[in-house]
Amino acid sequence: MPCTEAYKEHIMYTFNGFCKTVIRFAALNAWRDRSRRRQKEISLEYLTEEKFYPLGTTDEYFEAPYEEYPITICGQTVILTNGELAAALLSLPERKREIIFLYFFGDYTQQEIGEMYGRCRSTAWHHIHSALQMLHKEMEVLFREES
Structure with missing residues (x-):
């Protein structure tokens, strides 16, 4: 069955519309994931101010050579x-x-x-x-x- 120009154009517009929809929903999902991650994150400054933990570690490897x-x-x-x-x-x-x-x-x-x-x-x-x-x-x- 030969394809007409109008049918080829219709397929192209449908495909472009599909791609735009997929990209839009992917962007929305990424934005939601990022906002959920930000809500769960706790700032390091908040932890140090609240509990007064010193910022530093010691390793036994360096203490006793x-x-x-x-x-x-x-x-x-x-x-x-x-x-x-x-x-x-x-x-x-x-x-x-x-x-x-x-x-x-x-x-x-x-x-x-x-x-x-x-x-x-x-x-x-x-x-x-x-x-x-x-x-x-x-x-x-x-x-x-x-x-």
Whole structure:
């Protein structure tokens, strides 16, 4: 069935009228929601004047800072907050400590660490892995001693 120009125009006007109605009711609903929200809101100034609560908080995290354990590796000082980890790192051989420091604290890649020590990447990975295993064993020993 062919559509006439008058019918197309009628559909366009009907659609435009529908869109205007939908937009108008959406605006009315948004306005009602906003006014309901405003009626339920209580001003912060009203609460502080009425009950005299001080504006501020304290957090235990900042009141009692952790103990700090400084360790010097590769001429740089690293401050740790875990005493067991600090003791375990200090019990490692110097070279293993340096490799752990370079990889985890210095953000060096395995390739770069290998080049620094004149080795390949896989050898650097092996040294990192063995240092982590030694660190894990040492921390288990320290944990058993505390218990």
